[in-house]
Amino acid sequence: MGWISEEAISQFQEIIDNAKHIVFFWWAWVSTESWIPDFRSKDGLYNQHDIQFDDYQPEYLLSNACLYEEPEVFFEYYRQKLDCRNIKPNITHKKLADWEMQWRNICIITQNIDGLHQKAWSKRVLEIHGTTQRVYCDKCWKQFNPDILYTSKERVPHCSCWGMLRPDVTLYWEQLPSNAWNESISALQNADLLILWGTSLAVYPANSLIHFFRGRHFVIINKDATPQDNYAELVFHNKLWEVFTKIS
Numbered sequence: 001m002g003w004i005s006e007e008a009i010s011q012f013q014e015i016i017d018n019a020k021h022i023v024f025f026w027w028a029w030v031s032t033e034s035w036i037p038d039f040r041s042k043d044g045l046y047n048q049h050d051i052q053f054d055d056y057q058p059e060y061l062l063s064n065a066c067l068y069e070e071p072e073v074f075f076e077y078y079r080q081k082l083d084c085r086n087i088k089p090n091i092t093h094k095k096l097a098d099w100e101m102q103w104r105n106i107c108i109i110t111q112n113i114d115g116l117h118q119k120a121w122s123k124r125v126l127e128i129h130g131t132t133q134r135v136y137c138d139k140c141w142k143q144f145n146p147d148i149l150y151t152s153k154e155r156v157p158h159c160s161c162w163g164m165l166r167p168d169v170t171l172y173w174e175q176l177p178s179n180a181w182n183e184s185i186s187a188l189q190n191a192d193l194l195i196l197w198g199t200s201l202a203v204y205p206a207n208s209l210i211h212f213f214r215g216r217h218f219v220i221i222n223k224d225a226t227p228q229d230n231y232a233e234l235v236f237h238n239k240l241w242e243v244f245t246k247i248s
């Protein structure tokens, strides 16, 4: 457990007590603590041994090009690597949901696609890269239960209209969902406290979104130093829960 100064904690406590609109900017792959590390099962229904993922770039396997040009490869990879059905929220997700219950003025902006914030009962979650928890037909736009990607007998699942069913996840070479993006901008513009967490903000588009924040208090919680540390009022080089357990 990292060392935290009492002075920094009491300063953070005061900022939080007075904040009206808090935005958590959460840009890491959160769920590393809850994530299934690798292939679901060697004997799993979908483990087709004729597809060698090593032959492909990881970015390609989660790209729009792969989905439409080699959908069998895409769905195989997706089923093996992004199966979120059995992962559970960790203590961090639960803590944020608790805070929202108590204050109701918290917004989480995240690139995570696992839906774990909602499973922990957070309400206001803006998913900049979409979510695995929604599946739709790319032709008629009908929504489906996300489990259908796993329960379908088809290697490439289809709608009754013959459109392809796909996860509502932003793939490489696809545009970010404009609703989540625009709502994130307005949440940042209205926030008086921004808590940046688990990110160095080095990559687009996270680094461009952050400029919309105009509020007074900017706090960073990140294990390692970030280029933004100089701009923050408070910086904790700790894990989130190490800080939060000291905040009442």
Ligand SMILES: [Zn+2]
Binding pocket: 137, 138, 139, 140, 141, 142, 159, 160, 161, 162, 163
């Ligand atoms: Zn359809």
